[in-house]
Amino acid sequence: MAITSAICNSFKQEILVGTHNFTASSGNTFKIALYTSSATLNKSTTAYSTSATTGANIWLEKKDITYLQEYVSSTESAKRGQPKYYAMFGGGTGESDTTSGRMMFAPVPDTTYKFRVHFNAAPALLENNDTNYISLNFPNGLLYCCLSEAYGFLKGPIDMLTLYENKYKQEVQKFANEQVGRRRRDDYTDGAVRIPVTSANP
Numbered sequence: 001m002a003i004t005s006a007i008c009n010s011f012k013q014e015i016l017v018g019t020h021n022f023t024a025s026s027g028n029t030f031k032i033a034l035y036t037s038s039a040t041l042n043k044s045t046t047a048y049s050t051s052a053t054t055g056a057n058i059w060l061e062k063k064d065i066t067y068l069q070e071y072v073s074s075t076e077s078a079k080r081g082q083p084k085y086y087a088m089f090g091g092g093t094g095e096s097d098t099t100s101g102r103m104m105f106a107p108v109p110d111t112t113y114k115f116r117v118h119f120n121a122a123p124a125l126l127e128n129n130d131t132n133y134i135s136l137n138f139p140n141g142l143l144y145c146c147l148s149e150a151y152g153f154l155k156g157p158i159d160m161l162t163l164y165e166n167k168y169k170q171e172v173q174k175f176a177n178e179q180v181g182r183r184r185r186d187d188y189t190d191g192a193v194r195i196p197v198t199s200a201n202p
Helices: 009-016 065-071 133-137 139-154 158-181
Strands: 029-035 057-059 085-089 102-106 114-120
Touching: 065 085, 065 102, 133 139, 139 158
Parallel strands: none
Antiparallel strands: 029 057, 029 114, 085 102
16 A cells, blocks of 8 residues: 555646636635545546545545634644645636645644545536536526526516516525535635625524
């Protein structure tokens, strides 16, 4: 069992074709997994699997960069340890080493760790009879959105257009609450919300 220090071939190929979005505020969601030296990892590794690797695997929790800056009071050796949190910052304007954004870990690592990045890719476009995350998890919202857009060309009663638009807003609100419930966004993860979002009272 051994760990080879390298970037996975599959990840490098996906970077070249623009599969991943590293934009800090609207990009994909990335997760980090730590492995001990007893795991077997190399450039040919393509997916996280508890059955394919051995050793302790630890998931890091995503936080906002300001949270980590307060958490890490010092980088001296006595304050270092096994990382618990990570943050993405710097924005992602390109795919090179200097333009793809940065990651910060806390506490400051006390030794060399190997990590793997997991992410949520942007939904694919709908073509023919295909499905994506939006069509499977937000079907009513997608329906009312299409009805609102199409109804403007039908020149029907204005009250029907208002009905479709209100239905769409209701579905968006419910979908937003679900994402918050899944911890896709909160102040500790993504910082203070820059754009006010109206949410229903619990």
